[in-house]
Amino acid sequence: MNTQKKNKVKTVFAVSLTTALLVTSLVSIQAPGHANATGKPAKAGQPTKASQQAKNVILFVGDGMGAAAREAIRLATVGLKGNLAMDSMPYSGLIHTSSTSVVTDSAASATAYASGVKTYNGAIGMDANKKSVKTILEYAKDAGKSTGIVTTSQVTDATGAAFASHVEDRKEQSQIALQYLTKSKVDVLLGGGEDFWFPAGEAGAFKDEPAEDPSEKSKGTQGNLVSKAKQLGYSYVTNKADMQKAKGGKVLGLFANEEMFQQNEEGKGDLYNPVVSLPEMTKKAIDTLSSNKKGFFLMVEEEGTDEMAHENNAALTIKAGQELDKSVQVAKDFAKKNPDTLVLVLADHETGGFSIEAVDDKDESGDGISKEDGPFNIANSKDQFFVDWTTSGHTAVDIPITAMGRGAELFTGIYENTEIFNKMAKAMGLNIKK
Ligand SMILES: [Zn+2]
Numbered sequence: 001m002n003t004q005k006k007n008k009v010k011t012v013f014a015v016s017l018t019t020a021l022l023v024t025s026l027v028s029i030q031a032p033g034h035a036n037a038t039g040k041p042a043k044a045g046q047p048t049k050a051s052q053q054a055k056n057v058i059l060f061v062g063d064g065m066g067a068a069a070r071e072a073i074r075l076a077t078v079g080l081k082g083n084l085a086m087d088s089m090p091y092s093g094l095i096h097t098s099s100t101s102v103v104t105d106s107a108a109s110a111t112a113y114a115s116g117v118k119t120y121n122g123a124i125g126m127d128a129n130k131k132s133v134k135t136i137l138e139y140a141k142d143a144g145k146s147t148g149i150v151t152t153s154q155v156t157d158a159t160g161a162a163f164a165s166h167v168e169d170r171k172e173q174s175q176i177a178l179q180y181l182t183k184s185k186v187d188v189l190l191g192g193g194e195d196f197w198f199p200a201g202e203a204g205a206f207k208d209e210p211a212e213d214p215s216e217k218s219k220g221t222q223g224n225l226v227s228k229a230k231q232l233g234y235s236y237v238t239n240k241a242d243m244q245k246a247k248g249g250k251v252l253g254l255f256a257n258e259e260m261f262q263q264n265e266e267g268k269g270d271l272y273n274p275v276v277s278l279p280e281m282t283k284k285a286i287d288t289l290s291s292n293k294k295g296f297f298l299m300v301e302e303e304g305t306d307e308m309a310h311e312n313n314a315a316l317t318i319k320a321g322q323e324l325d326k327s328v329q330v331a332k333d334f335a336k337k338n339p340d341t342l343v344l345v346l347a348d349h350e351t352g353g354f355s356i357e358a359v360d361d362k363d364e365s366g367d368g369i370s371k372e373d374g375p376f377n378i379a380n381s382k383d384q385f386f387v388d389w390t391t392s393g394h395t396a397v398d399i400p401i402t403a404m405g406r407g408a409e410l411f412t413g414i415y416e417n418t419e420i421f422n423k424m425a426k427a428m429g430l431n432i433k434k
Pocket of ligand 1: 064106306307310351394
């Protein structure tokens with residue numbers, strides 16, 4: 001891209017970021033949160049009173065969804081004058097994403113969020129010395145809350161796994177599934193990845209080696225974990241109708257062999273059309289978990305925003321982001337009726353070096369280093385934009401977080417990913433032993 005344009009794009013982002021931070025600090029001044037009975041804000045380390053605690057926490061992770069991807073989702077969905085559900089929240093901040101490496105993966109990032117430690121890429125619920133670290137979901141469970149993991153990826157993939165299991169390598173997905181059932185006892189598990197729940201030769205609900213991806217087949221290493229789940233009292237479902245009918249406090253929904261979509265370059269077998277949508281899964285999880293009077297902790301992940309960005313597929317990165325936004329709306333609707341709920345929307349890291357450019361015929365195009373992708377229509381206007389990528393991997397840029405509800409004011413500022421654990425624990429009034 002030419003330098004002039006680069007500068008222009010940078011300026012736009014600098015302005016919107018400054019605005020976001022300004023708005024954040026103004027809101028903080030006007031509405032000091034965590035005020036105690038005397039009206040003074042609670043000091044750090046001071047236990048939060050029950051009346052000030054977040055009974056429910058719903059954490060949304062748009063995997064790989066950096067600031068520019070989030071902006072592209074906004075432009076494509078509501079246009080320049082609109083705001084996404086995930087952006088229409090009173091508090092915002094920025095998160096540094098490094099693991100023990102500069103550029104994190106989803107496993108280390110989720111471990112930082114879930115347990116408050118910086119660890120190596122690939123680690124699930126373990127610190128840099130491979131010692132298990134208790135997770136926010138496990139603390140919430142100990143406090144009597146219900147817990148859930150919802151994702152369009154394998155339900156045992158890195159992001160969810162780091163909240164409810166402890167293994168040295170994210171690839172140990174059957175071990176992760178076993179720990180969900182027998183150790184962390186997660187109440188609601190909805191997502192893909194049935195291949196890790198059935199041993200080789202037992203296809204499960206989705207046939208082995210399907211045409212859309214012949215590499216997908218059962219490869220569980222811990223026996224038939226679906227049978228085990230049923231013995232432990234889970235309702236097991238594999239489609240939308242059965243999911244919506246499922247009764248009881250424990251639900252296991254497995255809706256694909258692997259991811260609930262096919263990540264590929266545009267026009268090369270790429271497909272984002274989950275058999276159960278993320279908003280539908282989110283709704284079911286909230287309906288199920290909210291029957292617990294002590295509240296719940298729920299992590300909801302959209303994985304398409306990362307996997308499609310790895311393929312430099314902007315169209316489906318945006319589509320996946322739109323599904324995430326609809327899911328956030330489901331949570332906001334719940335939070336409006338239940339003000340003791342905290343809703344957070346963040347990413348684990350940025351993927352693709354995603355940038356937004358003006359339409360320009362003279363700009364380089366598809367040279368293999370920097371790929372032009374688009375054009376995409378800006379909603380409610382005649383304008384368009386292009387997406388440009390710098391990598392098929394992750395990047396180290398800060399990512400935005402937005403927050404609403406009880407304790408949301410804790411999430412303003414610029415801070416390390418490990419702080420998310422501390423802030424969620426404080427918001428819930430959990431007793432953390434380290
Ligand atoms: Zn990734």
